[in-house]
Amino acid sequence: xPKMVDSDERRAVLIDATSRQIxxxxxxxxxxxxxxxxxxxxxxxxxxxxxxxxELLMATFRERADRARRHIETEIAAGHSLLDASVDAALPLDxxxxxxxxxxxxxxxxxxxxxxxxxxxxxxxxxxxxxLAEALADEVIAGRLPAGSNVDHxxxxxxxxxxxxxxxxxxxxxxxxxxQQRRVINDHLTGLGLTGLGRRTT
Numbered sequence: 001x002p003k004m005v006d007s008d009e010r011r012a013v014l015i016d017a018t019s020r021q022i023x024x025x026x027x028x029x030x031x032x033x034x035x036x037x038x039x040x041x042x043x044x045x046x047x048x049x050x051x052x053x054x055e056l057l058m059a060t061f062r063e064r065a066d067r068a069r070r071h072i073e074t075e076i077a078a079g080h081s082l083l084d085a086s087v088d089a090a091l092p093l094d095x096x097x098x099x100x101x102x103x104x105x106x107x108x109x110x111x112x113x114x115x116x117x118x119x120x121x122x123x124x125x126x127x128x129x130x131x132l133a134e135a136l137a138d139e140v141i142a143g144r145l146p147a148g149s150n151v152d153h154x155x156x157x158x159x160x161x162x163x164x165x166x167x168x169x170x171x172x173x174x175x176x177x178x179x180q181q182r183r184v185i186n187d188h189l190t191g192l193g194l195t196g197l198g199r200r201t202t
Contacts, residue, residue, distance in 0.1 A: 018060045023102040083135035090162040093178040
């Protein structure tokens with residue numbers, strides 16, 4: 001009897017292989033053949049689950065982006081604030097999140113002249129900015145951020161700061177270890193007047 005294959009599991013394996021290929025080779029150098037070769041499969045197996053390379057690449061982008069949201073949910077369930085969880089999810093603090101960011105930057109370059117991908121980027125950034133605004137509003141309610149703070153404006157500033165730190169960490173990981181990334185973001189938050197929050201330093 002033929003072995004039963006879990007379609008969702010197989011798709012997840014292909015997306016993971018695609019992510020690693022993009023991080024190692026760059027988006028333009030990834031092919032269905034190179035992705036299939038990672039697991040010793042044929043390209044026919046890849047196209048059984050994804051109609052073509054574009055569908056696989058779009059699914060990979062969505063999955064890597066969704067990882068941040070799942071990370072935030074896990075951190076909140078563990079008792080961390082929305083702000084702390086969001087910051088933690090947004091930085092390449094370990095190998096998994098560094099992979100996310102290398103893939104993210106590859107897609108960012110590819111989004112130029114690609115309307116569908118450009119729209120996805122805009123939606124993801126806008127969604128995360130809203131999450132950061134909600135997180136900062138929580139800090140105002142808790143009395144850890146000054147009343148009257150413009151949380152929408154500060155969320156936009158925090159977003160670009162997080163993006164900037166993350167990009168530097170991808171480009172120069174030796175100069176931007178996890179503790180340095182956190183230190184810069186914590187300095188930024190302290191500058192907003194944020195107090196009394198158990199922000200991580202390691």
